[in-house]
Amino acid sequence: MTGFRLSLKSRVAPGQPRLDTRSFDLVCLTMAAVLASHAMHLPWWLTLVLGVILALRWHQRRTNGRPVSAWLKLPLIALLISSIVATYGSIFGRDPGSAFAVGLLVLKLLESEHARDARVSIAFACFALMSALLFDQSMLATAWVALSLVPALAALRSLESARDEPRRISGEFRAPLLMLALSIPLALFAFLFVPRLSSPLWGAPSNTQSTTGLSNRMAPGEMTDLLTDDTPAMRVTFDGGLMPDRPQRYFRAYVLWKFDGKEWSEGAAPMRSTADTLQPSLTISYEISLEATHERVMPVLDMPVAPPDDARMSADRTVTARRRMDDTTRYRVVSSPQYRLDVDLPQEVRDRALRLPDNVGPKARALAASWRAKEGSDDGAVALAALALFRNGGFSYTLAPAPLGTDRIDDFLFGTHEGYCEHYASSFTFLMRAAGIPARVVTGYQGGYWNSLGNYLLVRQSDAHAWSEIWLEGRGWVRYDPTGAVRPQRVNQAGASAAQPGQDTFGGQWLRDVRNRLDIVNQWWGRGVIGFDAFRQRGLLRPFGVENADIGKLSLILVAGCSLLVAIALAWALFRPRDGDALDRTMRRLESKLARAGIKRRTSEGPRHFFARAARALPAQREALEELSRRYLRLRYGSDKPPPEPLREFSGKVREFTTRRVVK
């Protein structure tokens, strides 16, 4: 074997100091923070493995501290790359790229032996921390990343200090924390005035991340995820505090017409519009701040009068935005809780609202026919009969219903008897159609939490709901909520808590209250920070009379303001408290007066000698100087602390003293 040796020694000059334990600890801590900030989107096994490597390396350097062999490092890197490619299919892009960066940062620790390695690691750790915010820019994530900067700065700081005495690790964090806190004003100012790009410089990745939310189809089990998801869906502010009561808070999103036996969907193209049937007698105007849905539909309160700007409204009064809403969107709508819609139902619409798939629900059809036979032509009575069935037929509300067989309608109505809004809305609409009543399924949100602190209604994803609208002769479309018949609490309380009455204990309620109250902070964050875009930046200076702040003006303000803040900081840096007490200061004033006359006190000169020399140099002021000398000596050496009254006299004399010849 020839002398082949793998030599991948770091090319750092041998003079570079080796990292000490404390610095290495802080670097490890920073990397742990980076790993934690990315943990939400990394595959769990990668997080776990990297965490274990981090811990092992930390322990290894503490105990024996030998450098890690390249035979271990190289395969690990190869493993990292191959596993990322295997998981994501590529190494480029946001997700694999950040996974790769985090992995490399952790593996970099294996060869961090010198101060330079540590500095490079910390710099890229800062970068990785920022990139974590590309995935999640909620307040919690941002706060975590900001806190992670503390060990990063502490690590940089510990690399600089000539350490001789061991310090407590908690002491390392105080100074960086203070540093960050002090730089908040400048950072905030820069944040406000850095000109935002109105269009991205290069292709910003489309956010293809799947978020839970309402979808334009309703399949069994689809809503279960939603109903247990506590993230905010939207926030509603009502003008003038005019707000519908809780049982009236139905926010419509999708209207589903088509049923294929399994799932409900929107169906074909929009139908002929039938305007002029809405009779608004009482209107509610409100503003909705909708979290990013990556969809186009805009939930609105039942029933919208007109679409908001940049949106259109179809005949069934679903409102869709012109563009996909990838960011938090705010829109104003006016709705009317009292309405008459489609009083004259066109035949084409009626057909669509009655269409049912064949071979589904024969028992349900028979039941509907029996109701029809019993009630005659009274559609309202048929609907009430259906509601009565749900109320008294042994049905129960649960988020974990028994699975349904092939015939979903009959299985539910005559078999399992348990389900949630989706099952009830679906089967109710089916029964109505079977009985010859035009009906459709509507999905959206119902309820919400009233945040009295922020005066807005918080609607969570868990408030998602499905109900029915049936068409009654002379009244048009009327909302029927069959779930309310089974479990009135669903309409009066939130979905998840209605499903689990046993868990609705004091503790759970208390926690939910706290979370609901905290939502105001989240809303503030979303509105003030995340939603602060180029448009709102331009309006920033409106109170100061600048109508449209363009990039030039913003840059000017940015530069001016940053200069001002830096000047303040500079003043702090240049400021040095004068040492000594009041007597010293007075004496210094006298010295500078004499220095102007050419009598400079030498470093080694005592006061008595100095006064004597001054008196010799200025014979005209001899008496005054002797007087000052006496007073000074008495003040300085007569007591520990110069008494105030003679001190005042002395400083008066100093003020009067002049080296010029006094003309009398």
Next chain:
Amino acid sequence: MRPASPWRRIMAQAERRLPSLTRLRAREPLPIVLTRRRIYIVPTAFGVGFTVLLGVMLIGALNYANNAALMLSCLLGAASAGSMLVAFRVLNGLTIGTLRSDSAVAGKPIRISLDVSSSDSARQGVHLEIGARILGAQVPSRGATTLEFELPTEFRGWLTLPRMRIFTTWPLGMFRAWSWLSPDHPVLVYPRPEVFGPPPFEPQGDADRGRPRQGDELAALRDYRPGDPRRHIAWKLSARHHGLLVKDLEQPAPQHDWRLAWDSIRNLDSESRIARLARWIDEAHQSGRRWSLQLPDGYFDIAQGDEHYHRCMTALALQP
């Protein structure tokens, strides 16, 4: 010493050409107080790299319209900018008080210590660069710290200190603040004694040679023998022993005084004479002899001890 890199050569040339760069090369008396007029700050290589990284983060955050990342970039940028002021404050108001040097003969390194003091807050991460060496220090609040280093010497006489640089990269290593120090405080280097040579001329045949003499210095303690003078008894020490102890003040015969004279050395140039005289003085000082020194420009009467030694060596060192 590292070999002079091209960069250093360019810097040296620039300093020769541009006097404004070197305006603080003039010697100045101690104490030196560092003020804003003489503190310079530039980013370190790491600082430049970090700034580039911050720029990338800023542009990325703007491009993706990610305000949280933008805010964090601003925060980090503001903290980095603030670290520049902190670096400045480490040096601002620092006082280089006194400079002391040990005695050293030419050819041997001379040990120099420098007092750095702060009148207000504590300063961390202060470094002193002399030539290629860097010393680190921490100045306590309202206190002083002493930096010690050695300088190589070559010739006797006054050695002007090389220009020193006091610098810091505290707190984050992104900025380096520095100030040049060239204290007007030369240190004295004694002449190098010759390696070997003849002993000085010594008058011979003194009568009382070898006779024990009572000296003034305590030589040893021994047991009391009858006949010892009472005033030689070490009463206090004897109290702790069984017997009496007597201070033995006897000393061996003193060596003869050396009368060293410039003119007594003939046929040598002045450097060799100085080297020879230095060797004699060294020998005399080490063996506890008394000596006198006659130089062309002065005469040091017979004496012994450190003070006499330093006085004579100083005179030798400063011979023209």
